[in-house]
Amino acid sequence: MKKALYKVIYDDIYLKIQDGTYTTGDLLPSEMELEQMYKASRTPVRQALKKLENDGYIYRLQGKGSFVSNISETERWTMTTGFGSQYSKEWRKISAKTLSLGYIQSKEYARELNLPTDSNIIHLSRIRYFNGEPLVYMEHYIKPVVPISVFEKDYNFVSAVGKLIKEELNIEFSHIEEEMEAVVANENLSKRLNVPIRFPLLEIKRFSYHNGNLIDLNIYHVRTDVWKYKIRFEG
Numbered sequence: 001m002k003k004a005l006y007k008v009i010y011d012d013i014y015l016k017i018q019d020g021t022y023t024t025g026d027l028l029p030s031e032m033e034l035e036q037m038y039k040a041s042r043t044p045v046r047q048a049l050k051k052l053e054n055d056g057y058i059y060r061l062q063g064k065g066s067f068v069s070n071i072s073e074t075e076r077w078t079m080t081t082g083f084g085s086q087y088s089k090e091w092r093k094i095s096a097k098t099l100s101l102g103y104i105q106s107k108e109y110a111r112e113l114n115l116p117t118d119s120n121i122i123h124l125s126r127i128r129y130f131n132g133e134p135l136v137y138m139e140h141y142i143k144p145v146v147p148i149s150v151f152e153k154d155y156n157f158v159s160a161v162g163k164l165i166k167e168e169l170n171i172e173f174s175h176i177e178e179e180m181e182a183v184v185a186n187e188n189l190s191k192r193l194n195v196p197i198r199f200p201l202l203e204i205k206r207f208s209y210h211n212g213n214l215i216d217l218n219i220y221h222v223r224t225d226v227w228k229y230k231i232r233f234e235g
Contacts, residue, residue: 052066125139134223135227142217143213
């Protein structure tokens with residue numbers, strides 16, 4: 001079934017708000033410019049803007065135009081982790097809980113982080129929930145250039161680790177790489193995610209870098225029965 005034109009316009013503007021093309025306070029193109037951009041008449045453009053306004057993504061000022069609202073960082077997070085297609089419009093149902101936080105020594109992760117093998121590495125384990133159900137089990141291995149106190153202020157923080165690091169230390173990840181593979185739940189993952197042992201899961205390793213230095217290695221396991229990985233790229 002072909003998508004209505006106003007919905008095409010809505011979805012495109014919505015995704016541009018989520019990926020940062022349009023940021024808080026930005027003035028959107030005028031109705032006339034949107035008509036030209038989407039090769040549409042005024043009616044579907046106005047329908048799309050009205051829905052964006054009703055959903056809280058933009059606000060409109062008479063005689064000035066449409067502006068991007070102050071979208072929560074929680075909602076913006078959903079678009080950078082493959083959650084966008086399923087959960088971005090239901091981000092208020094997402095919650096998280098820290099299970100453990102401390103220092104460990106690991107030759108394997110010290111090598112990954114380019115540290116001496118006897119280094120103390122921050123280990124942070126968390127669960128992210130959707131509508132109260134465990135969805136993602138995450139283990140972070142973080143270079144100790146980041147003070148552990150960054151993660152002690154709120155054990156139930158929902159936003160990404162990178163956001164906290166940026167806010168506290170002004171360190172922003174310059175690029176992120178991911179590797180993924182299909183795995184089955186062992187006893188620990190079965191308990192964390194409330195699934196049977198040998199249940200199919202998606203294992204994703206996320207490498208977050210600042211100026212070429214790996215800062216955070218995040219290994220997370222995702223329930224495949226309630227989450228589908230989807231990323232949209234635009235050229």
